[in-house]
Amino acid sequence: MLKVNRRESKYELLRILSMFMIVVHHFSVYGHFNDLKNSIDVGTVLLYLRPGGKIGVCIFVMISTYFLIGKSFKAIRIINVILVTFFYQIVIVLILSSWGKIKFNLGMLIPNYWFITAYVELLAFMPALNAAFRRYKRYLTNEIFLVIFYAFVVLLHLTKILDSNNSVISFLNPMEFIDFTLLYVITFYIKDKKVPDIIYWASFLGGVILYSGAVFNYYSGFFSGIYNPVVIGGTNASPSVILCSIGIFGLVKNIKADYSWNFVNSCAGNVLGVYLIHENEYLRKYVWDIFNNGSIENGIQMLLFALFSGVVIFFVCCMLEYLRKRTLGNAFKKLEIIVEDVIGRIFGRSTYEE
Secondary structure, X not given: OEEEOOOOHXXXXXXXXXXXXXXXXXXXXXXXXXXXXXXXXXXXXXXXXXXXXXXXXXXXXXXHHHHHOOOOEEHHHHHHXXXXXXXXXXXXXXXXXXXXXXXXXXXXXXXOOHHHHHHHHHHHHHHXXXXXXXXXXXXXXXXXXXXXXXXXXXXXXXXXXXXXXOOOOOOXXXXXXXXXXXXXXXXXXXXXXXXXXXXXXXHHHXXXXXXXXXXXXXXXXXXXXXXXXXXXHOOOOOHHHHHHHHHHHHHHXXXXXXXXXXXXXXXXXXXXXXXXXXXXXXXXXXXXXXXXXXXXXOHHHHHHHHHHHHHHHHHHHHHXXXXXXXXXXXXXXXXXXXXXXXXXXXXXXXXXXX
C-alpha cells in the first residue's frame, strides 16, 4: 500500500539499486575470470560491470549527504554504523575460525572496510562542511569552484595511478574521504540548483560514451596513455563515474513523486548490512568461490550469471540484516544510547545545532 511519508521511496529504491550495483561490481572484480584481453565478449561485460560499483558508491553517498546537508549533527548516526560494523566483523570471524576456515587472532576483530572508514569520516566532518557551505554558499556553489575542485581531485588520482610506488603521494591515504567530500560538494550544488532533466541525461550519456570509448581503446589500442577503463571509470572520482552518478541522481531527484512504499523503505534500511556481510575481507573469498565465474566463456552467460549472483547475495545478506534487526534491534538501540551518553560525558553534548 502506498502512502505519503517523509521517506520518499524513489531515493530508497535508488539506494537499493546502488548497493546491488556494488555487489555486481564485486562479482566482476573478485570473480575468478581474469582473461579480459583474449575473451572480448566476456571481458567487455566485466569491464562494463566494474564502474557500476563506483557509481553505486557515489550514489549511496550522495543520497546520504542529500538528507544530511543542513541538519544538526547526531553522534548516534556514527555510533550505529560503527557498532553494526564491529558486530558483523566479530560474528563472521568467530564463525569462520570455529569452522577452521581461518586461524584466529585478536587483530581480526578490527574491521577493515575502506568505505565505512571514509563514510564515518564524512559524517564526522559534516558539521564543519555544513558550516563552511552555509557561510560561503555564494562562492562554493559556483560552477567555477566545482570545476577547480574536481580538477584537483582528478589530479590526485592520476598522480596515485601513475606513481606505482605511491612515493609521491604517500600522505594521501584518505583518498576516499577526499572523494566523498567532492560528492558532498556536488550534492550541495544539486540540492541548491534547479537543473532540467536534459542536463542530467547529457551527464549520464556523456559518462557512458566516455567509458565506452575507453573500453574500445582497451581492446583496439588505438590511443596509448591514460585513456583506459582504469583511469576513466576505475575510481570514485573518475570522469565517467562522476558524470553517470550526477545524471542518475539528478534524474531521480527531478521525479515528481513523494510517495513511500513501506517494503522498499524497509529493504533499503538493510543495505548497509548487505555491504558489511558480502564484502567482509575474510568471508568474501568463500562468497566468490560459490559464485565462481572462471569457467564462463560467453558474454551473455556472464551477464546473466552476474545478475543472478547479485540478486542471490543481495537477498541473503538483506535477510540476515533483517533478522539482526528483528532479534537484536532493541539491544543495539540501548547500546547506542549508552555509548552516546558516555561520549557526551567525555566530550560534551553529542547532539548539537550547527
